[in-house]
Amino acid sequence: MVGTQFVSAANISERLVQPPALAISTVIFALRPSENSGRPSLWLPLVRRIREPFKGQWALPGGPLMQADSLLDAAARNLQDTTGLAPSYLEQLYAFGGLHRSPSQRVVSIAYWALLASTEAEEAQESENVKWFRADGLQELAFDHNRIVDYALWRLRNKMAYGSIAYHFVGEKFTLAQVREVYEAVLNRSVDPANFRRQLMQTPHIEPTDEFLQGGKHRPPRLYRYAGDPHSDHSGGPASSL
Amino acid sequence: MVGTQFVSAANISERLVQPPALAISTVIFALRPSENSGRPSLWLPLVRRIREPFKGQWALPGGPLMQADSLLDAAARNLQDTTGLAPSYLEQLYAFGGLHRSPSQRVVSIAYWALLASTEAEEAQESENVKWFRADGLQELAFDHNRIVDYALWRLRNKMAYGSIAYHFVGEKFTLAQVREVYEAVLNRSVDPANFRRQLMQTPHIEPTDEFLQGGKHRPPRLYRYAGDPHSDHSGGPASSL
DNA sequence: TCAGTTGTAGTCAAAATGACCCTAACTACG
DNA sequence: CGTAGTTAGGGTCATTTTGACTACAACTGA
Incomplete structure (x- = not known):
């Protein structure tokens, strides 16, 4: 064959x-x-x-x-x-x-x-x-x-x-708390907000926008954006569609 | 179907x-x-x-x-x-x-x-x-x-x-230098022997034997053995043969 | 204005990492 | 037999990363 x-x-x-x-x-x-x-x-x-x-x-x-x-x-x-x-x-x-x-x-x-x-x-x-x-x-x-x-x-x-996969669970723009919730849900344990922020901020392709999520009951959190190519994440399949 | x-x-x-x-x-x-x-x-x-x-x-x-x-x-x-x-x-x-x-x-x-x-x-x-x-x-x-x-x-x-895959390139018993050679060959860079030893020694399933490799030109290195189940390494496929 | 909540920043100790040195153990050779 | 040369194997030290925790700023709703 x-x-x-x-x-x-x-x-x-x-x-x-x-x-x-x-x-x-x-x-x-x-x-x-x-x-x-x-x-x-x-x-x-x-x-x-x-x-x-x-x-x-x-x-x-x-x-x-x-x-x-x-x-x-x-x-x-x-x-x-x-x-x-x-x-x-x-x-x-x-x-x-x-x-x-x-x-x-x-x-x-x-x-x-x-x-x-x-x-x-x-x-x-x-x-x-x-x-x-x-x-x-x-x-x-x-x-x-x-x-x-x-x-x-x-x-x-x-x-x-x-890392580099949680963003797919949230929308295009997201607050840090939303991503953190994803982590907590999937890993099934609580994550320290401050440490989580520190880590995320030093990973590439995460950009703060100058928008804030309005309508909450408290201080409006900043919205962030994931700027990386979703398919540049190579960790599980060869480059392009095969 | x-x-x-x-x-x-x-x-x-x-x-x-x-x-x-x-x-x-x-x-x-x-x-x-x-x-x-x-x-x-x-x-x-x-x-x-x-x-x-x-x-x-x-x-x-x-x-x-x-x-x-x-x-x-x-x-x-x-x-x-x-x-x-x-x-x-x-x-x-x-x-x-x-x-x-x-x-x-x-x-x-x-x-x-x-x-x-x-x-x-x-x-x-x-x-x-x-x-x-x-x-x-x-x-x-x-x-x-x-x-x-x-x-x-x-x-x-x-x-x-x-880690936990290099052992498959060497025999059942091996010297630390042999495993290190595997790393260097695959990763294509040199690795510090001392640090490499430290890391390997604190990974599970690596056991020193009381045998030494004879016949070399210099001090005979100790032989080690990998004691883990080769298929307990889960990182790439579901549990057993499917 | 105040109480409550959440975002954001900083501190500090513990652990992991990388670069480097040192010496014991062995072989080869004179 | 002694010495030079090489490698195994052990340690130190500064730097970075991690986790736990504290403190404060910003905002809302009452």
Whole structure:
């Protein structure tokens, strides 16, 4: 086939054996205020399966990979279809290819993960078959999707610790407190405001604007902007869409 | 959901369009003494293509994904076939799924990267169609394989900076100087021996043995051992083989 | 005007890092 | 046997980074 030194024996066996099916799944994270109005927490949308296997159970949004879509395009379309939104951040997570992920047939799933800015997340659709759930303490999902979510969570926390990803959860302009809330929600611990400010200010691409957030009950906080190219952040995928 | 017996809208459209082909490619790194006997450097084996497209050009070892192999198994088999060796480290790198990676047909490649211990690397086979090349300053390869190699290199350097991966380049027992050489080769800068020692000693799972490396021209260095589970290192893939 | 809250700045000790030095241990050679 | 040369392995010291904490300024609502 491609990229190989194998001789035609490989080609022959390929005609005898169907290649594994290829699907895309997407873990979409958004920050939402928790119901009891404590610290905001992580949520993700799931879709109800309308066919066997796992009919009626909740699963990650996804579908088969179409011939005309690049992997990234497929994931983006996915996100569009389930939430009606364009991603503020979208990156490949992992390719899951175990033999028995699906009971009936062999399926290789390429998982992506996305972040939604909180402003966008509020507009996200809900329906009979699309519902949002809290990311931790998730019920049992179809296929191996619990494992995929867990891995996505681990990656998110990991990247958060190294910085330069929290901004995707907030809008274009944001207060330091908003970014700090993101950290606290994802890392699940409180963060000292003063120290947090110090660190952020000395990271590149963070620029103060001369606008302030009005309407609060107290001193209006300054708005900041993230000036870096969102895709210059190389820590998880090769340069451009592949 | 491709190649299935289920009847559904999705299935019908899938019969009209062939699913993309699925292949595995493997970037195999080993540390070898450079020809002019300076600091050792990174090498990787490539195979010569014997068929179109890119006939005669060098490419990453790889092949189509067989129905009966998990992704990891396929990559391991790959490594076995081209080098005759079992991997000391093998991890998924990225799934490359651009539309025009191969001129003739759509191919999605799941790339893995592997590290060989230097002791193993010496036994690695070379042949007419399998040759080793220096990892940097590589010639032009078939398909998008240069890009894959570059990304693998970037990941390697990244992981190296966070530690816990250099040991896979050396044997089971090693001197501190050997590990330091790995760092210097991969990061391409010199490292202070004393500081390096201090850092390594306070990382977990590094144990001194009471053996010493004999036969050198000078004071025999102590041998150390890495006692951690090689697969407990979670930083790049979900828990177990998927 | 005052009380309450939050943004912003600074201080200080503890920990981590990088540059450098020193000496013990060993080999090779005269 | 003794000495020169090299490396392992241990330490010091200044600098930077980190976390905990304090203090004050700015603003709102009553």
